[in-house]
Amino acid sequence: MATSLPNHTDSGQWLAQIRAWAHELGFSQIGVSGVDLSSAEPDLLQWLALGYHGNLHYMERHGLMRARPAELVPGTISVITARMPYLPRATTPPDWQTRELSRLDQPGEGVVSLYARGRDYHKVVRARLRKLCDRIETLVGPFGYRAFSDSAPVLEKELASRSGQGWRGKHSLVLSRDAGSMFFLGEIFVDFALEPTDPVSAHCGTCTACIDICPTGAIVAPGVVDARRCISYLTIENHGPIPEELRPLMGNHIYGCDDCQTICPWNKYAQTTDLPDFDERSPLVGHQLVALFAWDEATFLKNTEGGPIRRINHERWLRNIAVALGNALRQADPEQVQALRAALLSRADHASALVREHVAWALAQRD
CATH class of the missing domain: 3.40.109 (NADH Oxidase)
Incomplete structure (x- = not known):
């Protein structure tokens, strides 16, 4: 005491x-x-x-x-x-917001949440x-x-x-x-007393940018998130299949989702860290889905060592990327289709039923 x-x-x-x-x-x-x-x-x-x-x-x-x-x-x-x-x-605030939002317009690139x-x-x-x-x-x-x-x-x-x-x-x-x-x-x-510090007033006003941008409509009311529709939950906490009706809405998110934060006007004031711990690891940033989908389990474990992504394991990593590949396939140029299909077909007979199911769904996006 x-x-x-x-x-x-x-x-x-x-x-x-x-x-x-x-x-x-x-x-x-x-x-x-x-x-x-x-x-x-x-x-x-x-x-x-x-x-x-x-x-x-x-x-x-x-x-x-x-x-x-x-x-x-x-x-x-x-x-x-x-x-x-x-x-x-x-990071160069506020340019990071524009850069991160632009990733969403690159369907062949896998997007990992900034914090991860x-x-x-x-x-x-x-x-x-x-x-x-x-x-x-x-x-x-x-x-x-x-x-x-x-x-x-x-x-x-x-x-x-x-x-x-x-x-x-x-x-x-x-x-x-x-x-x-x-x-x-x-x-x-x-277990000792300190004088509480004062709360601050809210300053969202009439802005609804975060609600409007949410791809799956997970923000069901101001301040209320239905985790079952949230891409962060679906790609991280959810251990089973991703609901089919939500898969087309997930775009190229493969671990987490920052959309509601990257669009927020207040994040032009976001601060950078002084700690090297949160520097971006190159295998997780700006890489193509096809390359990420090719990682075997040993490569996955090596490239995610010490980071939060390892907690979802290789199986769910492939599940998430399969969904993103299906979304990319649906809107791909003819010359891109072959590479995307080849990547998916390489896992079509995967030992995991979870992976096989999501690969089959992805392939069906461009029959």
Whole structure:
């Protein structure tokens, strides 16, 4: 347990020091939230009742514990929230938005979500949160804590917005006037009190760009996403077949989807990272679907080592690319058709029924 509880002055001084250390570790902002999230519980329960979580059954299992930090980690009194930008160091804002949107007009190119082109953020953010906790201990004495980054049943967007990291955009992500939404979130549940930081007001206004651009109509209401229609969910969390009616809408997305963020006007203010961990890995950027589909399992594992893409395994990698190849085939020039068909036919007898099914669908797009 922490050696003492701070008064208001101590809390402010502690937070100033924590912020300074956090910036040294690559975080762009630190906030503090209390643990009473009861006002968020009705929306969470409704979202679950509507089945918008798809097969993310852990969300159901944990239920309201996600909205109750002190139940998830007994003894929690405050939550320190952290923001870490992930636009690669070589990015030139705001040109990156135009560049990323232009990839969608290249049907033969496989598009991987920006956040997934570097090292696995779960490892990077959590490791740096733990380093921050080591420094905090020198300030407050021994204390109890747990650090999270998209790694437990935590309402991290709710905690982030309550602590002033930004507001909840219509795409449901946290948006900041000075950083857009291209950042990772992290949390430290601590057993000592810190003065909560103030939330910020929303600034989406009448803009519906994110809703309008979503290829599959996954943003069913402002701030509400039906994961079952979201390309990120379909290509990553979904372990089975991708619903046939959604396949033609997925274009050339093969891992995740950034469309609702790349179109957002606030992302002209997105910040680049100082960390080499999030530099783009060349095999994942700007490569043709035909070449990516040719990776055997050993090549897949080698090219995704240390990154988040490895979690979907080679089978689902091929499933995703098969869908993109089918979409490319449907609109290909006559001279491109042969190469696309040849790539698909090379996997037509794959050992996986999941891969075979998606290859057969893709081939049928240009009979």
